[in-house]
Amino acid sequence: MHNAGESSFVDFVSSTAPLGPGALGTITAETTGAAVQPSGTWARVAFSAGRVGLVDLSTERGTAWSAVLVSLRQRNAPAYIELDPVSTQITRLLIPLVVTVGGINPSAQGVEVELTISHAIHTLRTSHPRFRELLDRLKAAQASGAQIAVIEDPSSHEIIEVSALTGPAGASAPAADGTGGEPRGDMVALAAIPLTRAQQLFDLMNSKVCCPSGPSAPCIPFGYPDDGCWGRAHEMYRLMGREGVACDKVWIYGSLRAATTNNPRCEVRWGWHVAPTLLVATGGRQETYVIDPSLFPGPVTQATWASVQGDPSARLVPTVGAIFYRSSSGATQTDPSFTQTNSVLATYRDNLRLRSVGSDGPPPYPACLPSKTGVQFYGTLGAGVTHSWFTFGWPASWHVMWTVVPLTTCPGAPQLKVRIRVERADANNATYWIVVTNTTNATVRFEGRYDILSR
Amino acid sequence: MRTGIQWRGTIAPNATMRWFTYGWPANQHIIWYVMPTTVRSGGPELEWDVAVERANSNQTTYWITVRNLTPISVSFEGRYAVLS
Numbered sequence: 001m002h003n004a005g006e007s008s009f010v011d012f013v014s015s016t017a018p019l020g021p022g023a024l025g026t027i028t029a030e031t032t033g034a035a036v037q038p039s040g041t042w043a044r045v046a047f048s049a050g051r052v053g054l055v056d057l058s059t060e061r062g063t064a065w066s067a068v069l070v071s072l073r074q075r076n077a078p079a080y081i082e083l084d085p086v087s088t089q090i091t092r093l094l095i096p097l098v099v100t101v102g103g104i105n106p107s108a109q110g111v112e113v114e115l116t117i118s119h120a121i122h123t124l125r126t127s128h129p130r131f132r133e134l135l136d137r138l139k140a141a142q143a144s145g146a147q148i149a150v151i152e153d154p155s156s157h158e159i160i161e162v163s164a165l166t167g168p169a170g171a172s173a174p175a176a177d178g179t180g181g182e183p184r185g186d187m188v189a190l191a192a193i194p195l196t197r198a199q200q201l202f203d204l205m206n207s208k209v210c211c212p213s214g215p216s217a218p219c220i221p222f223g224y225p226d227d228g229c230w231g232r233a234h235e236m237y238r239l240m241g242r243e244g245v246a247c248d249k250v251w252i253y254g255s256l257r258a259a260t261t262n263n264p265r266c267e268v269r270w271g272w273h274v275a276p277t278l279l280v281a282t283g284g285r286q287e288t289y290v291i292d293p294s295l296f297p298g299p300v301t302q303a304t305w306a307s308v309q310g311d312p313s314a315r316l317v318p319t320v321g322a323i324f325y326r327s328s329s330g331a332t333q334t335d336p337s338f339t340q341t342n343s344v345l346a347t348y349r350d351n352l353r354l355r356s357v358g359s360d361g362p363p364p365y366p367a368c369l370p371s372k373t374g375v376q377f378y379g380t381l382g383a384g385v386t387h388s389w390f391t392f393g394w395p396a397s398w399h400v401m402w403t404v405v406p407l408t409t410c411p412g413a414p415q416l417k418v419r420i421r422v423e424r425a426d427a428n429n430a431t432y433w434i435v436v437t438n439t440t441n442a443t444v445r446f447e448g449r450y451d452i453l454s455r
Numbered sequence: 456m457r458t459g460i461q462w463r464g465t466i467a468p469n470a471t472m473r474w475f476t477y478g479w480p481a482n483q484h485i486i487w488y489v490m491p492t493t494v495r496s497g498g499p500e501l502e503w504d505v506a507v508e509r510a511n512s513n514q515t516t517y518w519i520t521v522r523n524l525t526p527i528s529v530s531f532e533g534r535y536a537v538l539s
Contacts, residue, residue: 203511203513206511206512206513207510207511209511209512222512293511293512297512297513298513374484374539401484401486401538403484403485403486403507404507405481405507405509405515406507406508406509406515407509408509409509409510409511409512410508410509411508411509411510411511411516412508413508414475414506414507414508414516414518415506415507415508415509416506416507417504417505417506418505419504439506449484451484451486451538451539453456453538
């Protein structure tokens, strides 16, 4: 496999195994002889080309990385690894995109690269120290149609590395179940449903949202809007079908830019996007509504959906719901067994998990949130941590209540507990101390709220 | 502001129980408290704490843990107030 330097590589995981502290010395002696912090519990990760890396399971990040590495092994998907050359500890883990190159277009910063299948816009900057080399690899892949591994910054989607994909696992993405024209058997005129039913279906889809720190099947990674929309849309198509509702889909093509609270940059850029649609009866007429929890808190009209994606000249194409992927030129694939769908969802669940333990923490990102009345502060609490915030200068004559509500979505169990303490700072002012406990094993963001009951 | 009773419960002597209530709009500011309906003067009967879960982008689930501090069964109302 490709080796960009002594400490970074793309390879397939062949095994992961937890190590006790006693075993650690053996591993370090075999590899480098370097000392690794003896505390903590470690996992030994072996790669198909013979390299070995260590992951510290005593940290939230290490636990998440270990889970992602196991997932990659189970899915026979490659990993991009950076190793500390001395300790062999894994210092960076990214999930390469296994793709073909659809197009390479000049941009102000370098080139924008269309990858298939991916709806994110990927950039190779001229400032990259190996810009020419990577561009040549992309052009060669475009010419040959070969699948390659593209590694990018997970927030900006700037390309870091381009690697040939010739691992022992074969490493080609599984073929879609069907390709070619529109599936004729699904061309059924849909009956309009009431808006209340559309809202119910939206709520059902939204309830499948992944917990960022522990996303597991069959959750849908709505919290990772950067990429994978075609997988999310097809899973919603499947779920609505189970409810007896045959949805359609709408595809949008253009230079898309959508605001989001779930990317540290507060926006995502796409070359295209897709979501399921429903025909809704509203006041004597029928209108197409879009179900897209990655962008909206409820069903919205197609016009509203398109309007937030930043390209007034974007092209909208409706299709039947059974279309799994549609290229901008109109080529389609289906996925009747949902094999591809499950693979896409697994990939972006893993990306969500990696993002959540990255330097920016889990989504949503407070800097992206609109200011709200009644919110005094935003907080972030690590797994199992209790922390106290204080806020002073509140008139003691006011009756003030304090609450906290998580921003990090994680259905299934309570996440936060809060205790309020109060200090009479002087004759006129009170200081409130808000003591918040994270009762989960993952980082939780929250907002600290107040209500003035009387003044 | 509006107030209401979400549920009524009874807790055995010195027991602790937890209830959850889901589907509350996440943008609403809500507080939870309890009021005994079993009369017993001379000391506190119940204490409670509240934990909260973000179930999805729109909704929260509240988990209310109530402790009976007395040696008798205590019935109570689980109350809420929507502050905004």
